[in-house]
Amino acid sequence: MIVAVDGPAASGKGTLARRIAAHFQYAYLDTGKIYRAVGQSVLTAGRDPENLEAALQAARALDVKDLANPELSSDTAAVAASKVAALEPVRAALLGFQKEFAASPPEGMAGAVLDGRDIGTVICPDAHVKLFVTADVEERARRRHKELLDNGEASIYSRVLQALKDRDARDSNRSAAPLKAASDAIVIDTTAMNPDEAFATALGFIQKHTD
Numbered sequence: 291m292i293v294a295v296d297g298p299a300a301s302g303k304g305t306l307a308r309r310i311a312a313h314f315q316y317a318y319l320d321t322g323k324i325y326r327a328v329g330q331s332v333l334t335a336g337r338d339p340e341n342l343e344a345a346l347q348a349a350r351a352l353d354v355k356d357l358a359n360p361e362l363s364s365d366t367a368a369v370a371a372s373k374v375a376a377l378e379p380v381r382a383a384l385l386g387f388q389k390e391f392a393a394s395p396p397e398g399m400a401g402a403v404l405d406g407r408d409i410g411t412v413i414c415p416d417a418h419v420k421l422f423v424t425a426d427v428e429e430r431a432r433r434r435h436k437e438l439l440d441n442g443e444a445s446i447y448s449r450v451l452q453a454l455k456d457r458d459a460r461d462s463n464r465s466a467a468p469l470k471a472a473s474d475a476i477v478i479d480t481t482a483m484n485p486d487e488a489f490a491t492a493l494g495f496i497q498k499h500t501d
C-alpha cells in the first residue's frame with residue numbers, strides 16, 4: 291500500500307502524512323528532507339546550491355543518517371533545497387532511494403506514506419492513494435510565522451509570505467518534476483481546516499478508495 295502526499299510548503303501535508311502513517315502503521319518518508327540534506331551539504335561545503343557539479347556530488351554522497359540533522363528544518367536549508375531540487379540530474383540521483391523505500395518499506399511494514407512535491411507524479415505514479423494538500427499562501431504564511439514565533443525564533447510575516455511565494459514559484463515553474471497535483475489525486479484544501487479535519491477528510495477518502 292503506497293500513499294502519496296504532495297503539496298506546497300506549510301500546507302499541512304507533513305502533519306497529515308505522518309498521521310496517516312501512524313494510523314495504519316505504515317513507514318513514513320519526508321522526501322523534502324532529502325533535498326534539504328543535499329542543499330545543506332552544499333552550503334556546508336561553502337558552495338552554491340545552483341551549481342550542478344556541487345549539488346550532484348552532495349546528492350551522490352547522501353547518507354540516510356544526514357536526514358536526522360536538526361539544521362534541516364531551517365529556512366536556509368529550505369531555500370537551498372528548492373535550488374538543488376530544480377536540477378534534473380540531482381533528482382535522478384535521488385530517485386532510486388525513494389522508489390525503493392516505497393516498494394520495500396523498512397522493517398517489513400505493510401505500506402509506506404511519502405510526502406513531497408512529485409510523489410504522485412514521478413516517484414510513485416502507481417500509488418494506491420494520492421492526496422494533494424494545499425492552502426492559500428496567506429494562510430500557509432500565517433501558520434509558518436506562528437510556528438517560528440512559538441519556537442522562540444524571530445519572524446516577520448511579510449518576509450515569511452514572500453519566501454513562501456518565491457519557493458512556490460521555484461517549485462512550480464521548474465521543468466524537472468514541477469509541483470503539481472497528479473491527474474488522479476484528490477485535492478484537500480486545508481485553508482479552513484484544522485489538522486483533525488484534514489485527517490478525517492483524508493481518512494474518509496482512503497477508506498472509500500481502498501474498500
Ligand code: C5P
Pocket residue numbers: 299300321322323325326368371372373375376405406407408409457461
Ligand atoms: O517539503 P519541504 O518544504 O521540506 O521541501 C523542501 C524543498 O525540497 C521544496 O521546496 C522543493 O523544492 C524540494 N522538494 C522537491 N521534491 C520533493 C520534496 C521536496 O522538489 N519530493
